[in-house]
Amino acid sequence: MPERQLAAITGGSSGIGASFARKLAQRGYDLLLIARREDRMRSLARELADAHHVIVDTMAADLSLDADIDRVADRLGSAANLGLLVNNAGFGSHGFFFETGVAGQDKMHRLHVLATMRLSHAALSNLVARGAGGVINVASVAGFGQAPSNVSYCATKAWMISFTEGLSIELMVKGSPVKVQALCPGFTLSEFHDVLGMDRSAIPSSLWMPADFVVEDSLRALDKGQVVCVPGWRYKLIVRGMKMIPRSIAAAMTRRFRKPKAAQATSR
Numbered sequence: 001m002p003e004r005q006l007a008a009i010t011g012g013s014s015g016i017g018a019s020f021a022r023k024l025a026q027r028g029y030d031l032l033l034i035a036r037r038e039d040r041m042r043s044l045a046r047e048l049a050d051a052h053h054v055i056v057d058t059m060a061a062d063l064s065l066d067a068d069i070d071r072v073a074d075r076l077g078s079a080a081n082l083g084l085l086v087n088n089a090g091f092g093s094h095g096f097f098f099e100t101g102v103a104g105q106d107k108m109h110r111l112h113v114l115a116t117m118r119l120s121h122a123a124l125s126n127l128v129a130r131g132a133g134g135v136i137n138v139a140s141v142a143g144f145g146q147a148p149s150n151v152s153y154c155a156t157k158a159w160m161i162s163f164t165e166g167l168s169i170e171l172m173v174k175g176s177p178v179k180v181q182a183l184c185p186g187f188t189l190s191e192f193h194d195v196l197g198m199d200r201s202a203i204p205s206s207l208w209m210p211a212d213f214v215v216e217d218s219l220r221a222l223d224k225g226q227v228v229c230v231p232g233w234r235y236k237l238i239v240r241g242m243k244m245i246p247r248s249i250a251a252a253m254t255r256r257f258r259k260p261k262a263a264q265a266t267s268r
């Protein structure tokens with residue numbers, strides 16, 4: 001019997017990451033869940049191992065810390081059955097950049113940019129040598145623009161999209177079958193907005209998507225080799241509009257309509 005493929009999911013303790021874990025276990029992947037809350041990952045691991053007869057391992061790691069990134073990178077680089085890495089761990093912020101503590105901004109850049117870069121490097125070195133598999137980087141529709149109170153979030157998510165597009169070009173030039181994807185969701189029901197302390201009712205209900213919908217769209221798109229995946233027709237239209245409007249006009253519209261909010265750059 002062929003060895004089962006391993007899917008490693010950062011931020012596998014809740015939200016979109018937990019949904020990736022469920023969908024990939026259904027597809028027959030063994031799992032490696034990586035996040036800080038080990039109790040949450042262990043209970044999800046038990047649920048999925050029982051339901052799908054797959055092996056689910058957990059690694060407690062704070063991916064804003066170099067030593068923890070090193071540990072996870074070593075594991076990804078040496079896993080002989082690695083099939084997929086989902087760089088999903090992340091958190092949001094609000095508050096003007098220069099009015100929030102720099103520690104939260106620093107942590108966001110380490111998690112969204114440095115951890116994604118280091119873990120992608122470890123995974124791709126392994127996958128490209130074996131000629132199979134993929135990497136999904138969970139970015140955001142926020143990565144297609146800029147907004148006050150969200151500067152580091154938009155910038156780090158834009159980096160994730162650009163980084164993934166660059167990787168896809170290199171893989172194409174190399175003739176590698178390994179796939180990469182930047183997943184760019186809009187508002188998705190998860191713990192993300194609880195961590196931020198944001199009132200969900202401030203956003204029209206038609207703009208909220210279930211995490212399972214986002215993940216199903218991502219996996220369908222990965223099967224087709226789509227490099228940038230924007231789930232939901234509303235967000236596809238929004239992103240098309242964001243790409244068409246010149247940045248100077250978008251900035252002028254923002255100046256006209258957005259009021260400043262209280263400062264905060266929040267992580268658990």
Ligand SMILES: NC(=O)c1ccc[n+]([C@@H]2O[C@H](COP(=O)([O-])OP(=O)(O)OC[C@H]3O[C@@H](n4cnc5c(N)ncnc54)[C@H](OP(=O)(O)O)[C@@H]3O)[C@@H](O)[C@H]2O)c1
Binds near residue numbers: 017090141
């Ligand atoms: N929800 C949305 O509307 C939305 C929209 C666009 C993009 N996204 C992106 O989707 C991704 C997943 O977010 P979500 O919506 O599923 O929110 P969530 O439910 O809050 O999940 C965030 C995950 O990231 C993990 N995490 C946070 N900081 C970490 C750290 N320092 N080290 C390791 N793991 C860490 C959390 O686990 P622990 O707390 O256990 O460490 C948790 O598993 C994020 O990258 C987010 O930017 C979300």
